Each structure stands twice: as C-alpha cells, then as structure tokens.
Amino acid sequence: MSQPRRNQGPLLRFTKMHGLGNDFMVIDAISQPFRLRPDIIRELADRNVGIGFDQLLVVEPPGLPDVDFRYRIFNADGSEVEQCGNGARCFAKFVRDQRLTNKKVIRVQTARGVIELRLLKDGMVVVNMGVPELNPPAIPFAAECRKKAYTVEMGAETVELSAVSMGNPHAVVVVDDVESAPVSELGPRLENHPRFPSRANVGFLQIVSRSHARLRVYERGSGETLACGSGACAAVVAGCLQGLLESPVVVELRGGRLVVEWQGEGAPVMMEGPATSVFEGQLRLPGGSSGSRRRKPSRPHKQRI
Structure with missing residues (x-):
C-alpha cells in the first residue's frame, strides 16, 4: 500500500x-x-x-x-x-x-x-x-532641487537623466539609438545607484519625432523586459518636459506599441495598449x-x- x-x-x-x-x-x-x-x-x-x-x-x-x-x-x-x-x-x-x-x-x-x-x-x-511625481524626495531621488535633467556620476563618467515617479521610480536616459544603447551595462548600475534609495527602473529613450519614440527599459528587480508601461509613461513625461515630445506619443517598445497622453504638469498620464x-x-x-x-x-x- x-x-x-x-x-x-x-x-x-x-x-x-x-x-x-x-x-x-x-x-x-x-x-x-x-x-x-x-x-x-x-x-x-x-x-x-x-x-x-x-x-x-x-x-x-x-x-x-x-x-x-x-x-x-x-x-x-x-x-x-x-x-x-x-x-x-x-x-x-x-x-x-x-x-x-x-x-x-x-x-x-x-x-x-x-x-x-x-x-x-x-x-x-x-x-x-x-499624476507623475517630479519632486526629488518623493520619487525618491537625491537632488538639491528639481530639474528637467540631472547629471549623475558613474565612477569616472557622468550620465544625464531625468527622474520621474509613476508610483515607482524611473530614470530616463535619452540616447541616439536604442539598439546600440548600453542597456545591460548601464541599466543595473543606474538601477542600484545610491541617488535612487529605492532603486529605479531605467529607460533608454530614442526620439524618432515629436509624436513617436522608441524605448528599452531595464526594470527594477526583473532586468530588461520587452515592454514597461510605467516606463513608457515616465519616458513621455521626461521627453515632454525637455521639449523633445508632444502628446499624444506612440511609444515603440520591443514587444509592441503603446499610446501615451500627458497634458502637462498637474495632469494624469493616460496609457492605452493591449492585454x-x-x-x-x-x-x-x-x-x-x-x-x-x-x-x-x-x-x-x-x-x-
């Protein structure tokens, strides 16, 4: 038995x-x-x-x-x-x-x-x-004052990035080409950078036109993923604040496309896509x-x- x-x-x-x-x-x-x-x-x-x-x-x-x-x-x-x-x-x-x-x-x-x-x-x-959070202590991100972009030291190098919270912290780095962006090398270093005390999702943003962007995201705790909805929202906010994008924006990720709308400070970010x-x-x-x-x-x- x-x-x-x-x-x-x-x-x-x-x-x-x-x-x-x-x-x-x-x-x-x-x-x-x-x-x-x-x-x-x-x-x-x-x-x-x-x-x-x-x-x-x-x-x-x-x-x-x-x-x-x-x-x-x-x-x-x-x-x-x-x-x-x-x-x-x-x-x-x-x-x-x-x-x-x-x-x-x-x-x-x-x-x-x-x-x-x-x-x-x-x-x-x-x-x-x-509504996206841009105040550094609330992101959280270590900075003396709020800016559209911050200079972050990475050893002997520096990186320019925007810091945005969509309920979770994001670093957004503007690059010339997402295909050649150093996602696997720079992503984990920025994710764990001491200026992001809760770690960060790291987006690499390529501007195609004012209404079209390409994006790769190294997600906090998961590594690079085929798509990141909150990362797409953070990227559009960062791009709009820097005068590089204008809502609505088609965000092209490796897994497909999202449409993100943001009417400016104080307004919520609207994201449309499939499930x-x-x-x-x-x-x-x-x-x-x-x-x-x-x-x-x-x-x-x-x-x-």
Missing part, C-alpha cells in the same frame, strides 16, 4: 498573461487563499523550472472605500513594488474574464494610490496612471509554502491556450 505524500500544499489556480511581451502570472486571491514567500516567487518566476514571468500580479479585495480591488505586484526577484502599467492592463482583462466584475471602468488600489482602468470594445485597455491571456493552469504548492522550508514548486499544468 502506497504511503500518502507528505508536506503537500494546496492547488493554486493562475493565469499566464502578457502586455506587449511583458509577461505575468496572475492570481485571484479573492476566491482562493494565497501567500508565498519571496523564495517561492523566485522559483515560480524561473523560466527553466517554474512558470516564468517578469512580475506576479495578485488580485485582492479592496482595502479602501470606493475602489473595486487591491492590486499587488511582485518582481521576479520576490520583491514587492508599487506600480506596473502593463500589469494594470492585464489586471483589468483578468478581473473581467474571471467574472470578478462586470464593470468597464475599474478603480484599483495600489501601493502608491488609486488608479483607474477602462476597457474598450476593441480589447484595448486605457489606464489612468495618475493578452496566454493560458490558465494550476499547480500544487509545496506544503508550508508560507513557512520556512524551501522546496521547488511543481511544474504547472496548462489547461487552456
């Missing part, structure tokens, strides 16, 4: 999604219990032994009045972050697809405030990303996944493509 398996945890349902190639594992934590340690998240994010994703998105009940859901985001390294624009679009599609709401306009609580998501008939999603479901599945978590033992999660079972 076979012995029962020990330390086996519950089944966890999830959906794999992406926004322009920026990919996510999305979990409904309203209808099922969910709690994972950072090391388990890192294993799930691993593209060789886990599901593989840039960020983990979690749907929770609201903690504030007049909002529909709470939206939590975890990077591939297990750290929790404040904002993810591509994830917000996937969040909107997920809660509609899962019949958690029938609203077309959804108010969502994030770690840095409330954002509004609007689903369009053509499957596109418009996200009100809120795509890839498959649904479930996996059995290791027993005590919220405890102290570290075990690899089982590989997911794909249910729908």
Whole structure:
C-alpha cells in the first residue's frame, strides 16, 4: 500500500498573461487563499523550472472605500513594488474574464494610490496612471532641487537623466539609438545607484519625432523586459518636459506599441495598449509554502491556450 505524500500544499489556480511581451502570472486571491514567500516567487518566476514571468500580479479585495480591488505586484526577484502599467492592463482583462466584475471602468488600489482602468470594445485597455511625481524626495531621488535633467556620476563618467515617479521610480536616459544603447551595462548600475534609495527602473529613450519614440527599459528587480508601461509613461513625461515630445506619443517598445497622453504638469498620464491571456493552469504548492522550508514548486499544468 502506497504511503500518502507528505508536506503537500494546496492547488493554486493562475493565469499566464502578457502586455506587449511583458509577461505575468496572475492570481485571484479573492476566491482562493494565497501567500508565498519571496523564495517561492523566485522559483515560480524561473523560466527553466517554474512558470516564468517578469512580475506576479495578485488580485485582492479592496482595502479602501470606493475602489473595486487591491492590486499587488511582485518582481521576479520576490520583491514587492508599487506600480506596473502593463500589469494594470492585464489586471483589468483578468478581473473581467474571471467574472470578478462586470464593470468597464475599474478603480484599483495600489501601493502608491488609486488608479483607474477602462476597457474598450476593441480589447484595448486605457489606464489612468495618475499624476507623475517630479519632486526629488518623493520619487525618491537625491537632488538639491528639481530639474528637467540631472547629471549623475558613474565612477569616472557622468550620465544625464531625468527622474520621474509613476508610483515607482524611473530614470530616463535619452540616447541616439536604442539598439546600440548600453542597456545591460548601464541599466543595473543606474538601477542600484545610491541617488535612487529605492532603486529605479531605467529607460533608454530614442526620439524618432515629436509624436513617436522608441524605448528599452531595464526594470527594477526583473532586468530588461520587452515592454514597461510605467516606463513608457515616465519616458513621455521626461521627453515632454525637455521639449523633445508632444502628446499624444506612440511609444515603440520591443514587444509592441503603446499610446501615451500627458497634458502637462498637474495632469494624469493616460496609457492605452493591449492585454493578452496566454493560458490558465494550476499547480500544487509545496506544503508550508508560507513557512520556512524551501522546496521547488511543481511544474504547472496548462489547461487552456
């Protein structure tokens, strides 16, 4: 007679999604219990032994009045972050697809405030990303006063960048050509630069015309991704402030295009783009996944493509 398996945890349902190639594992934590340690998240994010994703998105009940859901985001390294624009679009599609709401306009609580998501008939999603923060202490960014661009020392070299918060900190560097930009070398150095005490997402912005830009982003805690919604918003804000761009702007990322609108200081940034479901599945978590033992999660079972 076979012995029962020990330390086996519950089944966890999830959906794999992406926004322009920026990919996510999305979990409904309203209808099922969910709690994972950072090391388990890192294993799930691993593209060789886990599901593989840039960020983990979690749907929770609201903690504030007049909002529909709470939206939590975890990077591939297990750290929790404040904002993810591509994830917000996937969040909107997920809660509609899962019949958690029938609203077309959804108010969502994030770690840095409330954002509004609007689903369009053509499957596109418009996200009100809120008013960008330009005051250095609030980004946070170490500077004596606010400027359109800052000079940051990198050893014997210096880099000119703009600092913007879209609910999460961004450094935006204007380059001649994103294809030859030193993303893999300069990205992690700026991400962890001491002038960004909470680290930073680093965008490399190429101006094609006043209404068209190209962008690559080295995301905090995840590395370079195919797209970054909040990074596109920060880049447009930085470009407009420097007189290089004029709203609306088509932002071309490696995974596709977003349309970003910003009417100037005091106005929110509006971002429009697609959200795509890839498959649904479930996996059995290791027993005590919220405890102290570290075990690899089982590989997911794909249910729908």
